[in-house]
Amino acid sequence: MASRVDNIKEYNEDKRNTLKSKIENLKVQLALGKMDTKSKYQENKKNIRDAINDFDARIETDYDLVTDEFAQEWLEDSIEFEEELNALDYQFQKEGEEMQAEFEANKQKLQNKVAAFKAKVKEKGQEAKHNWEETKSETEKEVAEPGKYPYVTY
Numbered sequence: 001m002a003s004r005v006d007n008i009k010e011y012n013e014d015k016r017n018t019l020k021s022k023i024e025n026l027k028v029q030l031a032l033g034k035m036d037t038k039s040k041y042q043e044n045k046k047n048i049r050d051a052i053n054d055f056d057a058r059i060e061t062d063y064d065l066v067t068d069e070f071a072q073e074w075l076e077d078s079i080e081f082e083e084e085l086n087a088l089d090y091q092f093q094k095e096g097e098e099m100q101a102e103f104e105a106n107k108q109k110l111q112n113k114v115a116a117f118k119a120k121v122k123e124k125g126q127e128a129k130h131n132w133e134e135t136k137s138e139t140e141k142e143v144a145e146p147g148k149y150p151y152v153t154y
Contacts, residue, residue, distance in 0.1 A: 031099055038092055052078050
């Protein structure tokens with residue numbers, strides 16, 4: 001997306017940088033939203049596992065009320081629930097690793113941009129200082145010539 005923004009020639013560099021910054025901010029907000037979702041998922045997963053364990057305990061205590069067929073079906077269903085939770089865990093883990101890698105890459109890009117910007121500012125500052133010294137020196141030489149500027153007192 002950032003490369004597409006760079007191709008918008010109608011915008012000056014400041015506008016392009018602002019737009020890219022907003023895009024990066026949206027990416028960060030998305031990552032934070034996913035983290036919040038994962039946190040809520042972890043809470044729900046715990047609740048589901050607690051409910052499964054509670055139901056298992058009830059079956060064991062009230063076993064005489066439950067048929068063998070029902071107990072077998074429940075065992076199969078509870079295994080299926082666990083498999084689905086494990087699959088979701090794996091998916092979240094994989095997405096988390098991918099998000100972390102993307103975050104680190106974007107962070108490194110941003111750090112590189114900041115370093116390049118600082119170097120550019122330092123270079124421009126040195127250039128401005130050099131130009132100032134040069135201009136000052138030339139001005140002092142010009143003013144120092146007697147009679148060249150009658151309005152300047154020596």
